[in-house]
Amino acid sequence: MSVWSFDSLPAWATLFSLAAHLAAGIALGAVYFHAVWWSARLFAEGGRAATVIALIAGRLAVLGGLLALASLEGAAQLLMMALGVLIARSAALRGRREIAR
Numbered sequence: 001m002s003v004w005s006f007d008s009l010p011a012w013a014t015l016f017s018l019a020a021h022l023a024a025g026i027a028l029g030a031v032y033f034h035a036v037w038w039s040a041r042l043f044a045e046g047g048r049a050a051t052v053i054a055l056i057a058g059r060l061a062v063l064g065g066l067l068a069l070a071s072l073e074g075a076a077q078l079l080m081m082a083l084g085v086l087i088a089r090s091a092a093l094r095g096r097r098e099i100a101r
Helices: 009-042 049-073 077-098
Strands: none
Touching: 009 049, 009 077, 049 077
16 A cells, blocks of 8 residues: 555645656657667667667666655556556657658
């Protein structure tokens, strides 16, 4: 159980917390999927394999670490952050699909 339970917070604080985690998830997802695009371009253009592997490991560590921190606050916060990452994924794929046309 987290230090902050939903029972001890007013309703506005709970909604604010969930909205903040959703916004953080969208920002995290945008950065993560931009890094995916960047490392894919770097690899396709003949970049060094060590650099690409370091980028992959770094972005996975950041994503996993921040989701783990959100999980310490509760399941609802973790789910909202994960939903934010999925929203950013959808936006990133839509944007890249338009570039490919």
